[in-house]
Amino acid sequence: MHIDLLDPAPFARNDFWPTFAWLRANAPVHWHPEPDGGGFWVLSRHRDIVKVYADSDTFSSAQGMRLGSDPAAVAAVANRMLIVSDAPHHTRLKRALHQAFAPDRMPRIERLVTEVVRDLVEEAVERGELDFIDLAKQLPNRVVCALMGIPRADWAWIGRLTTEAFDSPDEEVRSSAHSEIFLYFIELLSRRRAEPGDDLVSEIAHQTRVDERDGTGRPLTDEEIVFNCNGVLSGANETTRYSTAGAVHMFARQPEQWQLLRTGGPAAIGPAVEEILRWTTPGVHALRTATRDTEIGGVPIAAGERVTLWNVSANRDEEVFTDPDRFLVDRRPNRHIAFGHGRHLCLGARLARFELAALLQELTPLLEGFELAGPVVFNSSNFTWGITSIPVRLLPTGLPARAA
Secondary structure, eight states, X not given: OOOOTTOSHHHHHTOOHHHHHHHHHHOSEEEEEOTTSOEEEEEXXXXXXXXXXXXXXXXXXXXXXXXXXXXXXXXXXTTTSGGGOOTTHHHHHHHHHHGGGOGGGHHHHHHHHHHHHHHHHHXXXXXXXXXXXXXXXXXXXXXXXXXXXXXXXXXXXXXXXXXXXHHOSOHHHHHHHHHHHHHHHHHHHHHHHHSOOSSHHHHHHHTOEEEOSSSOEEEOOHHHHHHHHHHHHHHHHHHHHXXXXXXXHHHHHOHHHHHHHHHHOGGGHHHHXXXXXXXXXXXXXXXXXXSSOEEETXXXXXXXXXXXXXXXXXXXXXXXXXXXXXXXXXXXXXXXXXXXXXXXXXXXXXXXXXXXXXXXHHHTTTEEEEEEOSOOEEOOOSSBOOEEEOEEEEEETTSOOOOO
């Protein structure tokens, strides 16, 4: 079988799944050549991927966390941005940033999410027919912008920049968007240093401390704050956007799953959120670099070689999931790795879960279902992937849902 995971076309067509099924069955540790003569290892099994995620001593993130990344850009943020750092830097940085999402701060965050979701759902139901990606984009963008104290007038602009920074096929557009986001956060941080407010940036700037392991703590540097604010912004936007759109897609195609969720009551929301995350897996792959000679599944891996972890494949692994190619809102257990695993479990995972749960809680009493009203479009990325357009009609309670 010809394997080319660098080809964007299968991702745009949503037909790359058979490739990973073949890899899991025939070549779970597969060497993938590159046009320039280099190459990388492809891991497709859940157990191998979890093993690599858990061994950050052998498999480093500091040399890049995705295929196609700019080495100079990676070097500029290495060990200062969570996703491209290794222990002990990663451990101290993540522990510090977790302070901003501590349990005592979650009630405020949850109230904010609930308010944003209610506003968006009210707007959507009033319209009746819409491209659901518009709501899916606005949900995480409004939440994160509000958390960071970004002026409301800037929310739409920040949302557009975030999409360009991570979704644009043009490298210059992506680079320019990242630069604008960094400059914006530098200015925002400067204002929060001078006049702190009740927001995430002020919290990180004035109260968050990095444990120096000698009984002292230091404040985060401006670079650490700016890099990781950008990370929180992008991570929250990407996961919630694509998972939300993917969920609506499946509920339109499988209306019985929406009815199962509606009749299940509040207890059904949690398992449904986990299945949505497993099914959509917006974070397609992650990259690691071997720090020493090792092996995976009996295959030798040399120091310096790159290893890619394909979360989308792990989350359809027949060894772990019964009927992995079926979307089942009541699936239990659900050991998906949509947010990664181990030390690099996504910082915004809890927020993304709550956003999805709040949306389902608001929609289930109001809607009998969803009806596709146009073609569904997927992006062509092998890194962050999902639906970019999904026109739907919302079917309010009292009207029958029709299978798409």
